[in-house]
Amino acid sequence: MTFDDLVTHAGQWLRGDGPHDKIVVSSRIRFARNLKDRPFPGWAKKAERLKILGEIQDQVAAIPAMDNGYNAPLQDLTALQKQILVERHLVSREHASKSAGSAVVISHDQQLSIMINEEDHLRMQSLLPGLQLREAYKINNEADLFLEDRLPYAFHADLGYLTACPTNVGTGLRASAMVHLPGLVLAEQINQIVNSVGKIGLAVRGLYGEGTEALGNLFQVSNQTTLGETEEEIIERLVKVIEQIIEHEQNARQTLLERRANMLLDQIGRAYGILGNARAIASKEALNLLSVMKLGADLGLFPESTQLAVDELFMTTQPAHLQLAEKKEKLSPEERDTLRADLVRAKVKKIPEPDIAKVVPAGNGNGKKKDK
Amino acid sequence: MLCDVCQKNDATVYLTQIVEGKMQKVNLCEDCAKEKGVSDPTGFAMADLLLGLGATQQIEHGGQPAQKCPVCGFTQIDFKKTGRLGCSACYDTFADGLANLLKGMHKGLKHTGKMPAKLSRRFAMADRVKSLETDLKKAVKNEKYEDAARLRDEIQKLEHELQA
Numbered sequence: 001m002t003f004d005d006l007v008t009h010a011g012q013w014l015r016g017d018g019p020h021d022k023i024v025v026s027s028r029i030r031f032a033r034n035l036k037d038r039p040f041p042g043w044a045k046k047a048e049r050l051k052i053l054g055e056i057q058d059q060v061a062a063i064p065a066m067d068n069g070y071n072a073p074l075q076d077l078t079a080l081q082k083q084i085l086v087e088r089h090l091v092s093r094e095h096a097s098k099s100a101g102s103a104v105v106i107s108h109d110q111q112l113s114i115m116i117n118e119e120d121h122l123r124m125q126s127l128l129p130g131l132q133l134r135e136a137y138k139i140n141n142e143a144d145l146f147l148e149d150r151l152p153y154a155f156h157a158d159l160g161y162l163t164a165c166p167t168n169v170g171t172g173l174r175a176s177a178m179v180h181l182p183g184l185v186l187a188e189q190i191n192q193i194v195n196s197v198g199k200i201g202l203a204v205r206g207l208y209g210e211g212t213e214a215l216g217n218l219f220q221v222s223n224q225t226t227l228g229e230t231e232e233e234i235i236e237r238l239v240k241v242i243e244q245i246i247e248h249e250q251n252a253r254q255t256l257l258e259r260r261a262n263m264l265l266d267q268i269g270r271a272y273g274i275l276g277n278a279r280a281i282a283s284k285e286a287l288n289l290l291s292v293m294k295l296g297a298d299l300g301l302f303p304e305s306t307q308l309a310v311d312e313l314f315m316t317t318q319p320a321h322l323q324l325a326e327k328k329e330k331l332s333p334e335e336r337d338t339l340r341a342d343l344v345r346a347k348v349k350k351i352p353e354p355d356i357a358k359v360v361p362a363g364n365g366n367g368k369k370k371d372k
Numbered sequence: 373m374l375c376d377v378c379q380k381n382d383a384t385v386y387l388t389q390i391v392e393g394k395m396q397k398v399n400l401c402e403d404c405a406k407e408k409g410v411s412d413p414t415g416f417a418m419a420d421l422l423l424g425l426g427a428t429q430q431i432e433h434g435g436q437p438a439q440k441c442p443v444c445g446f447t448q449i450d451f452k453k454t455g456r457l458g459c460s461a462c463y464d465t466f467a468d469g470l471a472n473l474l475k476g477m478h479k480g481l482k483h484t485g486k487m488p489a490k491l492s493r494r495f496a497m498a499d500r501v502k503s504l505e506t507d508l509k510k511a512v513k514n515e516k517y518e519d520a521a522r523l524r525d526e527i528q529k530l531e532h533e534l535q536a
Contacts, residue, residue: 036460039444043458119456141486148488154460155491159474160483162460166470167477169463171485201479228480 001070001108003081007324009110018130022298023246025178025218026129028089029136029235031144032163032172033122034154040164041102041117049101053116059150060105060114060122063143070106075099080329083320089127091115112139119164120172122147131242133175133235160227170227175238179245182217182295183252186267193248194219201225202241216287216314221245253299257359268296268354276348280337286317286344293348301354309347317343375401441465494534501530 018024034040038052053073061071074082074095082096091104095118102117115123124143126136147153154162161172168174184190194204205220221242223234256264271292274281281289290313297306315321317340323331326339375383381401440447446458448466457463463470474481487495504527511520 034460037443039446039459040456042454042456043444043446043450145489148490153488153491155488156460156463156483157495158482159463160485160487162463164456166457166473169474170478170483173485225478227474227478227483230485 001068001106003070003072003077006070006106006110007084018128018132020246021130023180023249024131024242025180026089026127027131027133027136028125028127028174028176028178029133029140030123030125030174030176031140032120032161032168032174033124033144033147033151034120034162034164036152036154038121038154040119041121042119042164044101044117046101049117052121053101053103056116056121056151057103057105059147060116062150063112063114063146065107065112065139065143066105066114068108070104070108072104073100074102074104078329080320080323084324087315087318087320092118092123094118095123111136112143114143120168122151131177131239131246133177133239133242137175137231137235168226170225171229171231171234173226173231173234174222175235176220176222177238177242178218178220179242179249180216180218180291180294181245181249182291183249183256185217186264187252187256189248189252193245197221197241197245200237200241202238215284216291218287218291253295257299261359265301265354265356265359267292268299268301272296272348272351272354275344276351278341278345280334281341281344282333282337283317283319283340286340287314290314290317290344296354300358301356302351306351309351313344313347373399375399377401378403439465497530497534501527501534504530 018027035052035055038044039048041049041052044052057071057073060066061069077085082091085091085104086093086096088110090106090110090113092115095102095104095115098117102115104113104115106113111128112124112126114125124140126139128136128139156162160170163169163172181190181193184193197204201224203220203222203224205222206215206218221238223238226234229237271289275286275289275293290310293302293306294310296302297304297310316325319331319336322336322339322343323329325343326335331339373383375381376399378401381403383399383401441458441462442465443461444459446462446465448469451457451462451466457466471481504523508520508523508527511517511523
């Protein structure tokens with residue numbers, strides 16, 4: 001599989017077909033694994049790192065799920081290609097900054113992606129649309145079972161899988177779900193949710209994981225601790241919490257419709273108006289407005305096909321994707337904003353105006369209903 | 373009593389550790405204790421260091437060379453700089469300091485999740501060896517030498533398999 005094949009066939013999670021996929025965009029399971037008594041990538045000298053890569057890469061490529069997959073050492077990728085993989089959530093930002101001595105192997109369906117010599121010797125992740133953490137775990141576990149027979153894993157009787165950072169030791173498991181919560185943000189209940197989730201040992205972060213603010217009302221919920229609980233316990237706890245978040249989001253949307261329909265329709269109408277007419281739009285604004293469009297589609301204000309169109313725009317309006325589409329190595333921020341606006345306008349123009357009657361019965365909307 | 377690690381020298385350092393109500397005892401000779409970081413004062417300073425209580429001065433004033441991982445050459449100073457360890461063996465080298473750090477980070481100190489199938493067989497064998505060794509000591513104490521000989525053979529056989 002070539003890089004072009006990879007790019008033209010978007011991952012399944014992007015097409016968004018999974019349980020609760022209106023609110024849960026994707027589910028991700030990541031395992032951290034290392035080789036016994038070998039320096040971790042961050043501490044290994046380049047020669048040692050290359051040697052370890054050589055030992056691991058063939059085994060990873062031999063995983064049945066990796067048949068016809070994509071397999072590349074990072075120094076063979078351009079900065080733009082690496083950035084594309086980051087925007088597709090196939091490699092981490094940290095991994096994209098690596099070069100010789102690191103590699104990435106991605107399955108043909110793009111559900112499984114394995115980074116070699118990231119922070120740990122092996123970072124394997126499965127990504128599925130909707131709330132499918134258990135299913136993603138199964139995919140990851142199969143790859144893990146294949147590799148554990150062939151590679152001498154660093155495993156400690158008490159501490160479990162040993163990792164470069166002590167925060168990952170034990171199961172080496174990070175389970176996370178990306179959730180779209182415009183209702184809770186608009187209802188100003190999001191901080192409550194973030195705080196209470198934080199209290200039970202789970203983390204809530206912005207769209208791209210560590211150290212980024214939440215854009216487009218997208219949040220990532222994940223486990224914080226990896227030692228002292230089984231993989232199943234960690235995943236079940238997360239699933240339970242996410243199911244509650246889904247319920248809160250649904251309630252928030254319902255309440256907004258009942259009590260603040262005009263505000264809600266105003267937001268959606270403005271998003272539709274701006275996206276359909278903008279001539280230059282920055283990434284942040286685009287993400288936030290697309291999020292509101294997505295909410296509108298969820299509520300039935302736009303035809304069903306809008307869902308996919310909006311999800312695609314979330315991806316294609318990001319900097320590296322724009323650059324790739326334009327086939328230019330460097331675009332100025334202004335050029336990018338213009339291109340992004342062109343792309344969004346073309347798509348949004350094809351979407352009919354929001355059908356307010358779908359959500360607000362005649363004579364009972366349009367701002368006449370007051371907040372109570 | 374012989375050292376549990378090298379089985380050569382007399383044990384002079386007796387270590388008792390209680391984790392989650394389970395008591396573990398280890399008897400070490402001076403050399404092995406040093407190697408495991410038990411007798412190294414910086415080994416204990418590390419706990420503070422890891423917890424960010426600023427114990428670096430203690431190391432400097434102590435005038436002792438920083439503890440170093442025998443496998444990868446990583447030191448506590450490196451850990452303080454990067455927040456990452458050097459290799460899997462560092463978890464043993466810096467075990468004392470890490471235990472405190474991990475306690476603050478995680479739900480427990482004992483992995484309860486899955487493990488590589490190969491290793492789970494090995495661990496089962498190692499557990500069996502341990503329990504046979506207890507039986508062996510009992511047999512010797514009670515002067516049941518025939519039992520002791522049988523147990524010794526079984527232990528040797530298992531240890532041979534473990535090394536394979």
